[in-house]
Amino acid sequence: MPIGIDDSHEIITQDFYYIDKTGMIKELLGNWGKVNLFTRPRRFGKSLNMSMLKYFFEVGTDKKLFDGLTISKETELCEKYMGQYPVVFISLKTAYAGSFDKAMSELCTIIGKEALRFRFLLDSTRLNEDEKELYRQLVRSDRSNQGVFSFPEAVVPASLNTLSMLLQKHYGQKVIHF
Numbered sequence: 001m002p003i004g005i006d007d008s009h010e011i012i013t014q015d016f017y018y019i020d021k022t023g024m025i026k027e028l029l030g031n032w033g034k035v036n037l038f039t040r041p042r043r044f045g046k047s048l049n050m051s052m053l054k055y056f057f058e059v060g061t062d063k064k065l066f067d068g069l070t071i072s073k074e075t076e077l078c079e080k081y082m083g084q085y086p087v088v089f090i091s092l093k094t095a096y097a098g099s100f101d102k103a104m105s106e107l108c109t110i111i112g113k114e115a116l117r118f119r120f121l122l123d124s125t126r127l128n129e130d131e132k133e134l135y136r137q138l139v140r141s142d143r144s145n146q147g148v149f150s151f152p153e154a155v156v157p158a159s160l161n162t163l164s165m166l167l168q169k170h171y172g173q174k175v176i177h178f
Helices: 008-013 023-030 046-057 075-081 100-116 119-123 129-139 153-171
Strands: none
Touching: 008 046, 023 046, 023 075, 100 129, 100 153, 119 129, 119 153, 129 153
């Protein structure tokens, strides 16, 4: 049993038991909202489901990951949506803070680490130098503080929008956020 593992790719590829919840992808697409809220008690698989959605929608996904799962029977849906979108995946479940400054630091680190997945933006021919500098601000870390990211406080509120804008411009496709 995969206790404490919330990454669907890891569970499937490491041959752990996996309860196939990919049918929710069809349901979600059929009842698409501007924002979808998933509420469940702790340990009910919210992060695992978000991970599954990330792997389903994300550009460059390994489509074989879904072979034999319920969603793979929905061939038209898979052709239209699987691997078609840039995805920004942020989880705050590990963020614990006792003060505003600590919370701000945690948030910067979480966003900075996610932004690092998109290093290719620095080489993008679709982004200009000003946009690449915006990206550099998101991935700038304090090397003396063991990888803690610290971008200017004024950047924090817009950081996810900035990352999404850069990805949308690079891919020419709207971004999905989890």
